[in-house]
Amino acid sequence: MAGKHLGASQPTTSAELRRLRELFRDELLVYTGGRHQLTALAQRLVTPVSTILAAIDQALILRPTFDPTAEHREFSISMADYCLPLLLRPLAERLAAEAPAVAIHFHNPAQRMLKLSRGDVHLVISPTNDPSAGSFAGVRSEPLYTDRWVCVVDAAHPKVDDCMTPELFTSLPHLEIGVGSPPLFNAGERAYRAGGLDVYVPITTESFALTPLLVVGTELVAVVPEKVAHHFAARVGLKVLAPPFAAEPQVQAMYWNALTEADPAHTWLRRTLLDIADGV
Secondary structure, three states, rough: OOOHHOOOOOHHHHHHHHHHHHHOOOOOEEEEEEEEOOOOHHHHHHHHHHHHHHHHHHHHOOOOOOOOOOEEEEEEEEOHHHHHHHHHHHHHHHHHHHHOOOEEEEEEEOOOHHHHHHHHOEEEEEEEHHHHHOOOOOEEEEEEEEOOOOEEOOOOOOOOOOOOHHHHHOEEEEEEEEEEOOEEEEEEEEHHHHHHOOOOOEEOOOOOOOHHHHHHHOEEEEEEEEHHHHHHHHHEEEEEOOOOOOOOOOEEEEEHHHHHHHHHHHOOOOHHHHHHHOOO
């Protein structure tokens, strides 16, 4: 199986593994528990070897120029789902008009910076205060757009007019976005907790993008990024209100591996996203 995956015969694969074991003075791959598993040393080698392979890959595909109207390229981008409504459609329109041979694959944000360092994704879109951004060397970044936090409720909410007071905010049931168990809340939700606002939360979801849709037809309130809220407001019937608490705006940025810095195609993609973000 391994030989087939590598495009080599099984004897050749076994011989190469033997050479690697001699070189590193480690078994690297052992059969235990009914399957082959990496040794501790082999696990530590995964990231540096992936980085080297990504550099070789970039060297092979690098061109002095890039013609998006004719050249085929595939890019992988990791981002949270609430960025998709703002960036995906305008990017799809750009590709159809300017780069018909370019394909974009979107990935969820799990282990985003690790994937970036390994070359598994070409771009990561994440807040500028992303704590994982500093975990890996050679990561470049540039701000895309700034977003504030707002409250959203159903446009015909029986208890909400045009102002969200602290008293009203704490009296309403909340739909919160929490990832994991226990859930890790977004910056807006952390802000009202820090401000001492105690709320009742009957429902949580891991999807930012679905949150505006889920409050429609209910008495729920949710705290979401303003640009996402306005994107859905007229489409599904939402009321967007200033929050009754102070919260720092969130700056979305794009991150990329320094190995792709000079790639003309990668440069074209970054410039395209910057142009799209200007209109968000």
